[in-house]
Amino acid sequence: MSEIVKNPRIMEKLQNEIRSCIGRKSKVHDLDIDKMTYLKMVMKETLRLHSPPSFFDHPGMCKPLSNWRIRRLTRDKRRDPRIWKERPTEFWPEWFENFEVDFMGKLCEMVPFGGGRRACPGYNLGISTVELMIVKLLSLFDWEMAGGVKNQDLDMEEDGLLLIRRKTPLCLVPIKQNCLGEIWEERTGEFYSERIENFEVDFEMLPLEGGRRPKIMATIDYGHH
């Protein structure tokens, strides 16, 4: 979400893709997400630039190196200008349009889930969870920085050594799309409780972390509804 909000061009392109793949359905299906090619590129670019340092437990490969050295190696390659020739430190999902590299990059171009015997077993679950979350967040709302901070000024500093997280919370304001007719389809200005029967929508958008304030603050203007 940080990279997407920081780059309005990417947010718009991704939202267009997500919204056209979902159409008017209220539920997102796996098959819809499979069609979202730009989302897949955004996922790869996110994990290229922001993922935990991984290391290989691969016989022969790591013997001469300490874990720390190997972590540094896999991390550095993700931003290596010899591989990512232009824009190695910029968030640029279009990289993956013509560059067939996957999460388990054979040449270690990027290995956000590690590799070898100790590679992450939660790889597929991790990716599909994040994909679904992004699709949900971007399909119905536009997002703006809270407190009038300009998108390009968003602080991207990271914290943590093994688990990467933002140093400061990401505070965003969801903007209801100007398309009530598309969401509520009929009787948009009318009090019509039955519409909720077939439309899974709830007040709570995001789980709170142990009762503390959420990382993404969702203040939703329900307007007439």
Ligand code: HEM
């Ligand atoms: C996008 C999400 C995720 C990322 C980026 C990620 C990344 C990683 C990395 C880099 C490693 C270390 C691999 C190595 O030592 O070379 C790892 C290990 C591991 N991950 Fe994940 N992971 C993710 C999601 C998950 C999920 C959803 C689960 C469980 C449901 C999971 C379970 C594990 C376990 C159990 C290990 C230790 C494997 C071992 O040491 O044998 N991960 N993960």
